[in-house]
Amino acid sequence: MATGTPDGQTVTPDWLTIDVSAIEGVRVKEIRPVATSNGYLTEIFRQEWDLDQLPVAQVFQRTMYPGAMTGWHAHAATLDRLFCCAGSVRISLFDGRKASPSFGTVWHKIVGAMRPAIVTIPPGVWHGVVALGPEPALLLNLVDKAYAYDAPDHWRLPPDTEQIPYRLA
Numbered sequence: 001m002a003t004g005t006p007d008g009q010t011v012t013p014d015w016l017t018i019d020v021s022a023i024e025g026v027r028v029k030e031i032r033p034v035a036t037s038n039g040y041l042t043e044i045f046r047q048e049w050d051l052d053q054l055p056v057a058q059v060f061q062r063t064m065y066p067g068a069m070t071g072w073h074a075h076a077a078t079l080d081r082l083f084c085c086a087g088s089v090r091i092s093l094f095d096g097r098k099a100s101p102s103f104g105t106v107w108h109k110i111v112g113a114m115r116p117a118i119v120t121i122p123p124g125v126w127h128g129v130v131a132l133g134p135e136p137a138l139l140l141n142l143v144d145k146a147y148a149y150d151a152p153d154h155w156r157l158p159p160d161t162e163q164i165p166y167r168l169a
């Protein structure tokens with residue numbers, strides 16, 4: 001073809017996505033729901049998956065209307081573990097850690113009920129989430145440090161900040 005860009009490989013023969021330019025310390029575990037005669041069972045998190053050696057101190061649920069966006073967020077000390085139970089979301093990450101080998105990298109992952117996965121996001125990695133599809137998205141966050149009401153470990157940048165080479169909105 002004289003014009004256009006050829007597709008590279010994006011999935012393996014087992015339909016596992018080939019995640020290019022992942023960010024240092026970000027882990028993704030694709031999870032396969034178990035079909036039963038009365039529905040599905042989908043595991044969410046197991047310490048034995050060895051995604052990190054940190055505790056689960058709190059789990060909260062973030063419901064997002066179709067098309068809703070949250071972010072950019074970053075935490076100084078908290079590890080986020082995101083799992084989308086319903087609907088579909090695009091998780092966008094930006095490595096803001098100057099000492100990181102992947103400093104400056106932008107990376108995206110689409111996850112959801114049809115393609116369950118848990119995505120762990122270390123402190124210092126900026127993250128934004130957009131709810132895709134026609135239905136509300138339901139996102140669980142299994143954090144290693146519980147939310148401190150009086151002093152949240154939570155930094156924000158606008159979705160169209162110039163400090164990140166990707167605009168959430």
Ligand SMILES: Cc1cn([C@H]2C[C@H](O)[C@@H](COP(=O)(O)OP(=O)(O)O[C@H]3O[C@@H](C)C(=O)[C@@H](O)[C@H]3O)O2)c(=O)[nH]c1=O
Nearest residue numbers: 058060062070071073074080127129139141146147154
């Ligand atoms: C995280 C948290 C928030 N809140 C309150 C604080 C605030 O008034 C309201 C909304 O919280 P936030 O502003 O943090 O929500 P949001 O900005 O959507 O951020 C949340 O979304 C996911 C995707 C993340 O990445 C996390 O950082 C999480 O904080 O809920 C709690 O009561 N308990 C909690 O554990």
